[in-house]
Amino acid sequence: MELDFVRRLGPPKDVTASNSSIRPVIVGLTTERRKFEILRNSNKLKDSKIYIHQDLTDEAREMKRNLVKQMKEERAKGNWVVIRQNKLVPAENKRQNKRALSESPTSAATEVEVNTKRTLTQSHISDFLSQSPSNTEAPKNAV
Structure with a gap:
């Protein structure tokens, strides 16, 4: 971790006191x-008693x-x-930076071609299997 400093906030309390409060920590x-x-992974501590927030000024905290x-x-x-960059933004504009999909030049210029090939059916398969092989001898270079 690239820690610059770690400070505890608030006055030190007596450790032996039963009502000692938890003091927040600022990490630079x-x-x-x-x-x-760290802020992105802070949601992994959701069910614990540890909270991670950005340290904001009083003015920024009020604005937020x-x-x-x-x-x-x-x-x-x-x-x-x-909320994006201290502004309210509609959610549909959230991904506005993505490039719009473009059409292929060939598909835009031509119409959809109809499939004229024969579809594979059981009769076509049986016709294919019933044909006699035209070349029944093994290749000359086969081992």
Whole structure:
């Protein structure tokens, strides 16, 4: 792990006290890649008593709280929206960066061809098997 620092928040409590509270920990990482990897895997701790969240400023926390409130209101109306880069975005635009499928130039220019080949039926198979082999001798270079 690319740890930069680890700090415990809040004043230290008496360890022997029975009502000692749990103190949160702030972890600083050297790369954002590792931070996103940890945040992405944080859902694996869902049923435990460990929570991993991004450390936000008071202003950013308030903005996110308002966005979540607006998102819940929109979803109650039936509009499925998600939060992306501090904005509410409709879910259908979520994958807008994908390239649209294009048609092949040959299939677009020509119409669909009808299959004129004979379909394989039991009578065709029996006709094929009843034919006498035209070349019954073994190949000359066979061992």
